[in-house]
Amino acid sequence: MSESTFTFRVDDSLKAEFSQAAKCKDRTGAQLLRDFMREFVRQQQEAEAHDAWFRREVQAGIDAANAGDVVSAEEVEVEAAAWRAELQRRLNGAMS
Template identity: 70%
Template sequence: MTDATFTFRVDESLKADFTAAARGLDRTGAQLLRDFMRDFVRQQQEKQAYDAWFRREVQAGLDDVSAGRLLSADEVEARFAARRAEVQRRGQKTP
């Protein structure tokens, strides 16, 4: 990995406060900024991955609707009532 320089302007008092806070953690400002940058990149990657997953799920749902693969609210309720009954039945068994 090659290093690159990142230069930007910041208010002098913010720089002094940041440097003091970093020193209090026994870190340099540069170390903290690299950590912040890595965290930001990771968060953005996770956000993009979630967004892509969500869009795929929505499209799958739309495709199901278009293909007529639907359940009425009554059918869904009946299925989950059966599941609840099964779980309750299993919970009442003695080993």
Template identity: 65%
Template sequence: MNDVTFTFRVDESLKGQFAAAAKARDRSGAQLLRDFMRDFVRQQDEAAMHEHWFRREVQIGRDSADAGNLVSAEDVESEAVAWREETRRKPKSAAS
């Protein structure tokens, strides 16, 4: 791994507060900044992977709908009614 220097400007008060907070945790500011950078890159990678997964799932659903693989609203409601009735009966039968 090639180390490089990353230089940026920050308010002097913030730098002092950050250095003190880092020292209180037995870490250097540079260590924390590297950790923060790694976490940010990881979060961005995870967000990109989720976005890719989501778009793929949506496309699969669209392709399925375009192919005619649909369930009518009436069928969905019928199944929901049956499910709700079954759910309501379970506590009664469990108490018996």
């Protein structure tokens, strides 16, 4: 792994407090900053992957709707009513 230097400006008091907090964790400020950077990159990659998945799912739904592959509101309500009735039956059985 090749390395490079990352230089930035920070308030003196923040640097001192950060260095002290890092020392309390038996870490250097540089170690923590590398950890923070890795975590930030990981979070961004996960967010991008989720966004790509979500866009694919939405497009699949749009494509299905455009192709006429839809369920009517009436069909959904009939199925939901059956689910509710089954749940109510289970709840009534559990309370007996």
